[in-house]
Amino acid sequence: MDCAGVKSKTRAMRQIGVVLDIVLFAAASHWFAVSSLLPTTLAAYWSARNIQFRGKKMVQLESQATPERARKMGARQIYEALRDQILGRVYEAGGQLPSSRNLSNELGVSRTTVTVAYEQLAAEGFVELRQGARPRVAALPFGQLPTGAAPKQQGAQPLSAYGERLRATPPWLDYLPNSLMVDFRYGDLAPSDFPALAWKKAVNAVIAQRPSRLAYDDPRGSRRLRQALQGYLWRARTLQCDLEQIIIVNGSQQGLDLCARLLLDYGSEFVIENPGYRMARQIFASTGASPVPIAVDGEGLKTELLEGVRARLAYVTPSHQFPLGGVMPISRRHQLLEWARENDTYVIEDDYDSEYRYDISPVPPLQSLEAGSNVIYLGTISKTLSPMMRIGYLVVPPELQDVFATAKQLSDRHSPATEQEALASLIESGGYESHVRRVRRLNRDRRETLLNALQRAFGEGITVEGADAGLHVVVWFNGLLKSSETALLETARRAGLGVHGISPLYEPQPDEATADRLGLVMGYSALTPRQIEKGVQLLLVAVETVKANSEVKFGLAETEANARGVASMTATRIRSGNWTSNM
Structure with missing residues (x-):
């Protein structure tokens, strides 16, 4: 390249550098001006x-x-x-x-x-x-x-009085996930039991039926589902009712909430089983009403203790008392209804777990006795299909059907329509009752596995209640005091086992017969036979560990007490001048 070309290229590079300097200076000046403003x-x-x-x-x-x-x-x-x-x-x-x-x-x-x-x-x-x-x-x-x-x-x-009462309510944490190997938590179902194909078919059929318009539905629920439930309740529970008496709700929890809002006022009273369903108690108490706990035994609520009690409503689980599992005999059922009639009290009959009877014959529900004029029947599919599927239903007396429909409408308009129509299809086809029979057999086998494993592990060291029906049993440990409950639960959890004490389900003053015994509520419906066997073995180790620790503590306490006694006797002898050394 000649000298003139080199000079020309150098001159161009200098010009580009000057331009870049001007641009950078302008950008810096602009930034400074913006910052200064x-x-x-x-x-x-x-x-x-x-x-x-x-x-x-x-x-x-x-x-x-x-x-x-x-x-x-x-x-x-x-x-x-x-x-x-x-x-x-x-x-x-x-x-x-x-x-x-x-x-x-x-x-x-x-x-x-x-x-x-x-x-x-x-x-x-x-x-x-x-x-x-x-x-x-x-x-x-x-x-x-x-x-x-x-x-x-x-x-x-500041919250409302209702809000402040809820703020004082202990949080319910059973829904939190855990990494336990085995969890005897009650209320859960095995995923493998769910009729996935039948449910998918029912849902797809509903979706394929495109309605002429998308609109709000009847707050009482899908007419088709209520008709299907009307027939099912007659076949399964001999319960007769008009279509307008059935109110579809988002699970039994919403049903209880509607009952509390419509039947209780601040300062009124309600009868609750003791021990009993804690969530129901909290829902009723959130209105400002006061509980009247009534003790239960192997036959459910002790109806003779209702004499002199005046309450706005009574909540009972007569088909399978929660948690002890007793089935209320027909004589007590009539006695309960007579008391309710004399005191103008509504009885909420929670018929949960009624599908699971193993060694007993079914007993007619309260609602079907004497026309059930004071009975509000509460049902759910959470124990047959899934607790995640929030569908329940109320059967209310005719004089309450309109006000319950209005309360439901104000609460959430109506329950989801797709799930209602799918469930109606499943009931109409006979698939729902076929599924109930299948899961009843499966849970009968799980129950037998649990009872046999408990008998082999503990023998006469335990007493089992509530095994004739339902999806859980109560296990009382004859050699452990209630004061050891926390230690047992924590010891089991450290070993990867979830067990759940019965004491939170009691009112502050439990029945004297069980006041000092340690009891567990053990659900089995979500576990495989192998998990049940493994869980009982882990429980045995946990119980033996707690017993050993208790004996060590008792021995130390006894030694300390003896030492204190010897020291006291020695001091007395020294003060009296009667001291003789053996050394």
């Missing part, structure tokens, strides 16, 4: 080259935007961060925020994402947007928090 707090904030999200430095603006950061940052995050900083006076009223273009470049997200965040802030009155101008912090009419203060936490505001 921001309030003091904001200028310091940007000079630190970061944005704080909920107190954590999540985005470093000096660094280059990365695909990972872009995935993490969303409009919701940007909106929440800016909102919290406006409330905390990081951005003062009237101050300008970065433009959507600048902020999107700094955060490594699209401009649309930032625009969505700004528009949400504007919709809520936090910022003012004008075309061609940067967003400006609005003057908040509701005032601002002190600098650096966090917004008040939700739940700090």
Whole structure:
């Protein structure tokens, strides 16, 4: 290349360098000008080259935007961060925020994402947007928090009396997942028992039947399902009722809640079994009503103890008392209904587990006796299909059918229609009753496995109750006191075994016959025979460990007591001058 060409190329490179210097200088000047316009707090904030999200430095603006950061940052995050900083006076009223273009470049997200965040802030009155101008912090009419203060936490505001009663209620944590090898938790079902193919077929058939329009349904529930249940209840439980008396609810819990709202007032009383279903007690007590616990025995509620009791309602489980498992005989059923009639009391008959009878004949439900004029019948499919499928039903007296329908409508309009229609199809086809017979056989086998394993492991050391029906048994340990319950549960859990004590199901003053015995409620319907065998072996080890620890503690306590006694006798002899040393 000749000398002239070299000089020409050098001159061009110098010109390019000058242009780049001018561009960089202009960019730096622009940034300085933007920073100088921001309030003091904001200028310091940007000079630190970061944005704080909920107190954590999540985005470093000096660094280059990365695909990972872009995935993490969303409009919701940007909106929440800016909102919290406006409330905390990081951005003062009237101050300008970065433009959507600048902020999107700094955060490594699209401009649309930032625009969505700004528009949400504007919709809520936090910022003012004008075309061609940067967003400006609005003057908040509701005032601002002190600098650096966090917004008040939700739940700090006063609640209603109902809310305060719920706040005082112990949380129910049985739904939490665990990593136990075996869990004898009651109320669970085996996934393998669910009729997946039949249910899928029923649901697909419902979906294929496209309705002429999508609209709200009858709050009482699908007419087709209520007709199917009407026939099923007559075949399975000899229960007769009109179609309008059946109210479909989202599980038995909602049924109990509707009963509590409609039948109880603050200061009224309700009869509850002792021990009994804790969730029912909590639902009724949440209204401000007071429980009247009535003891139970091997035949259910002791109806003779109702004499002199005046209550607005009574909650009973006559087909399979929870948790002790007793079946209420016909004589007690008539006695209960007579007491309810004389005191104008409604009886809630929870007929859970009635499908599972092994060694006994079925007893007619209360609702079918004497026309059941004071009885509200409560049924559910949670023990036959799945507790995750929230479908239950009430059969209410005719005078209550309208008010219950209104209460259901105000609560949640109506239960999901697809599941109702699918269940109706399953009942109409006979598939539901066929499924019930199948799972009854499976759970009979599980029950036999559990009873045999308990007998081999503990022999005469235990007493088993409630094995004639249902999906759980109660096991009383004749050699362990109730005071050892916590130690046993914790020892078992450390070994990978879940067992559940009966004491939380009692009122503060339990029946004297069981006050000092340790009892477990052992469900078996979610376990395989192998798991049941393994679980009983783990339970045996846990019981022996607790017994050994108790004996050691008792021996130490006895030794200490003897030592204290010897010391006391020695001191007495020294004071009296009758001391003779044997040394």
